[in-house]
Amino acid sequence: QVQLVESGGGLVQPGGSLRLSCAVSGRLFSIYAMGWYRQAPGKQREWVAQITRESRITYLDSVSGRFTISRDNAWNTMYLEMNNLKPEDTAVYYCNTIIPAAQPWGQGTQVTVSS
Secondary structure, eight states: OOOOOEEEEEEOOOOEEEEEEEEESSOOOOEEEEEEEOOOOSOOOOOEEEEEETOOOOOTTTTTTOOOEEEEEEGTTTEEEEOOGGGGGOOOEEEEESSOOOOOOOOOOOEEEOO
């Protein structure tokens, strides 16, 4: 099984920025398609962004232009740069594989956008 460890969350004011990291165990990270997800209080978990092994990228419409997904295969790590954060971005953020199928979820990292 692949282990996923998210980090980088915190409390930020509206308009602020955060950079999330997702560390992935094992030696096959470079061939995985990876995704970021989030779950707000009282809501279902939703897909936010994804990056393929060829670095093809897609975003949820509401974050497009504000969030940037990237990966560093040398460090088995995926990132989510979040700018111009809004209160509605408040959620626990998770990462997971898309290809292969989803692994057991990590603990996530809390992002709170509030003044």
